Amino acid sequence: MSEKAAVLVAGSWGTALASVLADKMDVMIWTRNEAQKDEINEEHRNERFLPGVELSPRIVATTDMGEAVAGAKAVVIVAPSSAMREVARSLKAYWNEEMTIVHATKGFETESLKRMSVVIAEELGCEEGRIVVLSGPSHAEEVVKRCPTTVVVASLVEEQAQRAQDLFMNSYFRVYTNRDMVGVELAGALKNIIALGAGMSDGLGYGDNAKAALLTRGLAEITRIGVEMGANPLTFAGLAGVGDLVVTATSRHSRNWRAGYMLGEGKSLDTVLSSMGMVVEGIRTTKAARTISEKYQVQMPIAQQLYHVLFDGIEPRVAVEALMGRDRKTEMEVMSLETWEQWHN
Template identity: 85%
Template sequence: MARKVAVLVAGSWGTALASVLADKEMNVVIWTRNESQKDEINRLHTNGRFLPGVTLSPNLTATTDMHEAMDGAEAVVIVAPSAAIREVTRQMRPFWTEEMLVVHATKGFETESLKRISTVIAEELECEEGRIVVLSGPSHAEEVVKRCPTTVVVAALDDSEAIRAQDLFMNPYFRVYTNRDMVGVELAGALKNIIALGAGMSDGLGFGDNAKAALLTRGLAEITRIGAEMGANPLTFAGLAGVGDLVVTATSRHSRNWRAGYMLGEGKKLETVLSSMGMVVEGIRTTKAAHTLSDKYKVQMPITQQLYQVLFEGLDPRTAVEALMGRDKKTEMELMSIETWETWHK
């Protein structure tokens, strides 16, 4: 009998991960709230809104019934937007069992509480956070479903849970590494979306490759600073979840964060950008969360601060760039406090 895995929900990344598992001859049931989307996946083996032109495996079926999705599953993969994580987890809670592996692949924060997604899931399941695994890394859904070579990382506080997730997903085109720094992997995946928005905005303004290279480099320093202050290992930001995901998200037209930034750089209003995207742009919510976190942890995040003003205070993107270029002189190695480095070198 085929192993069963539940995937929540049927967006582009959830469907792509479901496809990876279906290619391993697993019985994959993807849960969606949308009845017409369910019918399309089951009858036509397509998910046209999120992955146009892609034919899905017959091993992948869809349901709007949470119990049907979860019943008998050995693992559940949660890929809901950050704003819906708590609600979706609450709905799956009655059907979750202690034996199930729980993996999430959502890159963001719960904006209101500033909690990481794994924390939210653990709270709703009333389990130890060590039971939760995060999957992250440079991985466009559009390429994964075409079986393009892709490498990601799974991280958990419990090594055995990370290894279970590694074994679950690993296949000839989808390579999976493990990492013990769950905090760093989770923060890197969320925070890089801010820099991707900025990179798209830079391209929309026509500033060229020099500007974008500088933005990515200084952006990486910025997210490393806040990550370290929040308990992450700085080296994680040099890995797949950090610089790897940053590069792919900030340089590709597949990236909805880059596309949103590009339209803002062209002069479009945020409301117009969001309505035309038709999909969640996690970097916008994450910018709001990171702006608050920078104040909380007293960490300088100048790129985030300028993007916050563009997104939520009406600042002109060109003025934001001028403000960044006109900052006081700095040394390049001002990544984080001496105290933070000493903590990690003990």
């Protein structure tokens, strides 16, 4: 009998990861949408999220979570951050300790500011070390075409990360392990803010100089808050950090870049969201980051200005002027001396 994995839910990234898994095993993908289920099962397509892509016949969709999870060696959760707690709560009735639990969602729970692994562990009633996070530079549109892709899987328990590595790794999808789960999750979530800013810069017509500076200073900003929250600074120089930042902030495949571009063109946030038709995690994350920066007393000037654009109605050009007019700084102000010494020693 073939091995089986379950994927929750059938968005673009969930479907792409199901395609990777289908190279090795049967995959059952869970959706709430009856029409989407029928399209995947009868036509082997998911046109709303991955138009023009033919899916493996080993991918079968269901609207019954219990059916999706039954007998699965692994459960991969790719729900939007806003729905993660609800999905994890529903999963609790069906999972067991033998299953590898992987999530691939890049965001925070806005109200609690908790990382997704914490939310899942709380709802399943297990240790956070049972959870694995998958992240890195990976557009769904390229993964389903078997373009070479490299990602990282992180867990507090090395054995769990290695299980996920074995699960996903194949000839076109290379997987590294990492013990810094906090850093990998923070990097994946926070880079969406910088990608919004990069799209906005392009929409304003500011060119490559401005975008390069934005990405560089954005990475410093992400690293600064990440280290204060307990992450390893080296994680932000790896696949989950600079790798994911580059791919998300420079590609038209990126929802966050596209949303930022439309904002830079002068479109309202409501117009942008209605035209996207899919979740733009960077918008929710910008709101969370503002609260996090206040909580940890760490400056995040790019996130702060994007918050003003998104939620206070400030014009994008005014936000850029505010960033360019900040007080003089030294480039090496990435983290506090005390924190740096803790990691260095």
